Structure formats: structure tokens, C-alpha cells
Amino acid sequence: MTDTTRIAFIGRKQGTDHRRAGQYDGGWTLERPRKGEEAGLAASGLEKTDDVSRADLVYTRINPERVNRRALKRVQRAEARVPERAVIVNSATHFERYADKAQCFTHWREAGLPCPGFHIKSPWTPQHRLVETLMPLLQRYQGLYLRTSNEDSGKGIHYLPADATSADVKRTIRHLRWRSLTNKVSQSRLMAVEPIDTRTASGVAHVFRAHVVGDNILGGYALVGSGPVVHARDVTVTHWDAFVEQNATFQDIIQTPELRRQIILACQVLGAQVGAVEFFQTPNGLCFLELNPMWGGHHRFGDEVFMAHLNQHGQRPELEHVRHWLDAETYYTHLYQALADLTQKRPQPQRYSQSA
Numbered sequence: 001m002t003d004t005t006r007i008a009f010i011g012r013k014q015g016t017d018h019r020r021a022g023q024y025d026g027g028w029t030l031e032r033p034r035k036g037e038e039a040g041l042a043a044s045g046l047e048k049t050d051d052v053s054r055a056d057l058v059y060t061r062i063n064p065e066r067v068n069r070r071a072l073k074r075v076q077r078a079e080a081r082v083p084e085r086a087v088i089v090n091s092a093t094h095f096e097r098y099a100d101k102a103q104c105f106t107h108w109r110e111a112g113l114p115c116p117g118f119h120i121k122s123p124w125t126p127q128h129r130l131v132e133t134l135m136p137l138l139q140r141y142q143g144l145y146l147r148t149s150n151e152d153s154g155k156g157i158h159y160l161p162a163d164a165t166s167a168d169v170k171r172t173i174r175h176l177r178w179r180s181l182t183n184k185v186s187q188s189r190l191m192a193v194e195p196i197d198t199r200t201a202s203g204v205a206h207v208f209r210a211h212v213v214g215d216n217i218l219g220g221y222a223l224v225g226s227g228p229v230v231h232a233r234d235v236t237v238t239h240w241d242a243f244v245e246q247n248a249t250f251q252d253i254i255q256t257p258e259l260r261r262q263i264i265l266a267c268q269v270l271g272a273q274v275g276a277v278e279f280f281q282t283p284n285g286l287c288f289l290e291l292n293p294m295w296g297g298h299h300r301f302g303d304e305v306f307m308a309h310l311n312q313h314g315q316r317p318e319l320e321h322v323r324h325w326l327d328a329e330t331y332y333t334h335l336y337q338a339l340a341d342l343t344q345k346r347p348q349p350q351r352y353s354q355s356a
Contacts, residue, residue: 004045004046004047005045005046005047005056005057005340005343006046006047006048006049006054006055006056006057007041007046007047007048007049007055007056007057007058007059007336007339007340008048008049008050008051008052008054008055008057008058008059008082009024009030009031009048009058009059009060009061010052010058010059010060010061010062010075010078010079011024011030011031011032011060011061011062011075012031012062012063012066012067012071012074012075013031014030014031014061015050015052015078016074016075016077016078017074017077017078018074024050025050026050027048028041028042028048030061031061032061032063032294033297034295034296034297034299034328034332035297035298035299035328036297036299036327036328036329036330036331036332037297037328037332039329039332040328040329040330040331040332040333040334040335040336041332041333041336043329043333044332044333044335044336044337044340045337045340046336046337046339046340052078052081052082052083052086053081053082053083055082055083055086056085056086056087056343057086057087057089057339057340057342057343058079058082058086058087058088058089059089059090059274059339060075060079060088060089060090060091060092061090061293061294062075062090062092062095062293062294063293063294064095064098064099064150064151064185064292064293064294065150065151065183065184065185066184066185067095067099067184067185068184068185069187072092072095075092075095076092076093079091079092079093087342087343089273089274089339089342090272090273090274090275090293091271093271094270094271094272097270097271097272098270098271098272098275098290098291098292098293099150099185100149100150100189101118101147101149101150101191101193101290102118102120102149102189102191104270104290104291105118107269107270108266108269108288110269111265111266111269113262113265113266113269113286113288114284114285114286114287114288115287115288115289116193116194116195116196116287116289117141117193117194118191118192118193118194119133119137119191119192120149120189120190120191120192121133121189121190121191121192122189122190123173123176123177123180123188123189123190124177125190127170127173130169130173130190131166131169131170131173133192134146134169134192135166135169137192138160138162138164138169139162141194141195142162142195143159143160143161143162143195143228144159144160144164144192144193144194144195145157145158145159145160145192145193145194145195145228146158146160146169146172146173146176146190146191146192146193147176147190147191147193148176148179148180148183148185148188148189148190148191149188149189149190149191150185150187150188150189151183151185151188156176156179156183156188157229158172158175158176159195159228159229160172173190176188176190195228196280196282196287196289198280198281198282200242202242203226204224204225204226204239204242205224205225205226205227205228205230206222206223206224206230206242206246206249206280206281207222207223207230207278207279207280207289208220208221208222208223208246208249208250208253208278208279208280208281209221209222209223209276209277209278209295210250210254210263210276210277210279211274211275211276211277211295211335212263212264212266212267212272212274212275212276212277213273213274213335213338213339213342214273214274214338214339214341214342214345215264216264216338217254217260217263217264218331218334218335218338219321219324219325219331220250220254220276220321220325221247221250221301221321221322221325222243222246222247222249222250223235223246223301224239224242224243224246225239226239232296232298232300232301232302233301233302233303234302235301235302235306236302236303236305236306237302237305237306237309239302240306240309240313243301244316244318244319245318247318247319247321247322248318249281250321251318251320251321253281253286259285259286262286262288263277263279263286266279266288266291267291270291272291272293273339273342274293274335274339275291275292275293275295276291276292276293276295277290277291278290278291278292297328299325299326299328299331300326301322310322310326314326
């Protein structure tokens with residue numbers, strides 16, 4: 001290996017036998033790059049190669065909500081060409097562990113990591129039987145999330161309040177059946193998930209996202225909002241105090257050794273070296289929700305009014321990690337430098353075998 005670490009990429013198209021794979025060859029071109037990612041890669045000191053046989057590090061960048069069985073097989077064939085001396089990051093070998101939320105929750109429970117209660121069903125189970133199963137869960141949990149089992153970022157998720165009727169449940173089942181036919185993934189199942197109430201007295205809920213790379217946490221942030229599903233776009237100026245408070249809590253969490261260990265473990269037990277671990281804080285400790293190996297790359301919060309307020313008042317020490325996240329090019333420079341460090345540790349991921 002030369003002094004410069006060579007990195008190659010495998011994506012849904014990039015680095016595979018897909019007919020459009022060649023358009024990502026040369027320079028710092030990446031398939032579906034996030035804001036600042038290509039510039040961060042170029043500044044990291046790594047050398048990009050389009051030949052996996054020359055790579056010291058191979059980064060498999062596939063988004064679970066866009067990969068079907070055919071695309072996954074292309075990725076696995078590409079990984080089979082990677083030399084044994086190279087390190088594969090986020091190998092497709094363990095893709096289903098985090099792409100399928102039922103598998104994800106099961107692995108977390110086996111590792112002693114708390115996560116919500118859940119029940120899994122085929123969306124094509126007769127509707128009356130699904131209703132018979134879901135209505136008692138709705139009453140037990142005093143609310144219920146119904147979702148597809150293998151999509152991220154809040155897609156394919158519906159919230160049913162405690163007073164939802166059987167007609168509401170049937171309508172949601174129809175929506176999810178249609179979603180399972182039209183989304184870009186394969187074999188979506190219907191998943192009922194226990195809601196975790198994180199609302200404060202003022203009705204503001206939170207969710208934390210920590211970006212794990214190997215044995216370290218690169219950064220992350222807290223999101224707040226008033227709806228049943230919290231997104232970065234939902235933050236408004238009226239949430240400012242809660243946003244600052246929860247991001248201060250996030251910094252405390254990742255500086256607490258036992259909680260930091262749990263967050264990193266939540267990524268590692270799923271076979272991933274890079275990923276955004278999403279979790280809540282409850283009176284009983286952390287509660288883990290999902291792992292997204294290809295987190296969103298907008299690097300902003302809320303609308304223009306909120307961003308203007310954040311830019312004006314964002315120098316507070318509680319928002320240190322928020323500032324790091326907003327500096328996208330530097331963020332990805334640090335990400336790729338941390339990935340280069342993994343080649344020195346030489347983990348031995350299980351490789352995909354076409355004969356398996």
C-alpha cells in the first residue's frame with residue numbers, strides 16, 4: 001500500500017456492472033453526493049480510484065429506500081471483486097440488518113439495546129385480520145405507528161392516535177399496500193411500532209441523530225417538532241428554546257461513556273461502520289429507532305426564517321455540533337479522514353460469496 005490511502009466506491013450504479021456506471025468514473029464524482037461531500041473527499045487526503053482492485057478502502061454507499069433485489073445483487077457482485085487486503089465499509093453482506101426495521105430491532109434487542117415494541121405482518125394479510133390485530137395494539141400503546149418495514153427518513157410512516165377508528169386503520173392499510181407496490185425497494189412488509197412519547201409539557205417532541213464512524217461519533221444533532229414524526233424541515237423559530245436545550249442534551253449524551261458506547265454499538269451490531277443512529281431519550285435511558293447508512297445531506301434546519309435566526313444566534317456552546325454539521329465540506333473531510341483511519345485497524349468484514 002502506498003502512503004496515500006486509495007478509496008473506491010460501490011453504489012446502486014457506481015462501481016457495478018450497471019449500464020450507467022461509467023458516468024461516475026474520474027475525478028471526485030460520486031453517485032448521489034451530499035452537499036459538500038465531493039469537496040470534503042477531495043480535501044481529505046484520500047485518492048479516489050475507480051478500480052476496486054487498487055483500493056485500500058471500499059465504501060459501499062447504498063440508500064436502503066432506493067435499493068431493490070436486483071440492485072443489491074449488482075452491489076454484491078462488485079464487492080466480490082474487492083481484494084482481501086482492502087477494507088470494505090458498510091458491506092452489502094449485512095444490508096438487510098439495517099434496511100429491514102424488524103431485523104434491526106431484533107439485533108438491537110439481542111445486544112441489550114432498547115427499542116420500541118413492534119409487530120410485523122404481510123401487507124397482503126386479509127384486511128379484516130389486520131384490523132383485528134392492530135386495534136388491540138392501538139389501545140395498548142395509546143397510539144400506533146404503521147409503516148413499511150424497509151424505508152428510512154420518515155417515508156412510508158403513518159401515525160394513528162389512540163382514538164383512531166377501524167375505518168382509519170383500513171385507510172392506512174390501503175395507503176401502505178399502495179406504497180409497498182410503488183416504492184423503490186423490494187418486499188416491504190407492514191410494521192406496527194409502539195410510539196415513544198418524548199413530548200415536553202409544551203408539547204415539543206425530540207429525536208437525536210448521531211453519526212457513527214468506526215469506533216467514534218463524528219457528530220450529530222437534535223431535532224424538535226410538534227408533530228408525531230419529527231423532521232429537520234419541521235423546526236421553526238417557536239421551537240428555538242427546545243432546539244437549544246435538546247442539542248445541549250445531545251452533547252451531554254455523546255460525552256457520557258456508557259451512552260456513547262450504546263450508540264456506537266447500535267451501529268456495529270448491524271454490521272455497519274458508518275451510519276446515522278436515530279434515538280430518543282426516555283426516563284429509562286436511550287431508546288433506539290433506526291440506522292440510516294446514507295444520511296440526508298441538506299445540512300440545514302427548518303425554513304429560511306429559522307436558518308436566519310440560527311445563523312445570528314448559533315454561536316452558543318450548546319450548538320457546537322450543529323455548527324459542525326452546517327459546515328458540510330469540513331464535515332465530510334473529517335468523515336473521510338476517519339474512514340482512512342479504519343484501514344490501519346484492518347477489520348475483517350464477512351465477504352459476500354456468490355456460491356453462498
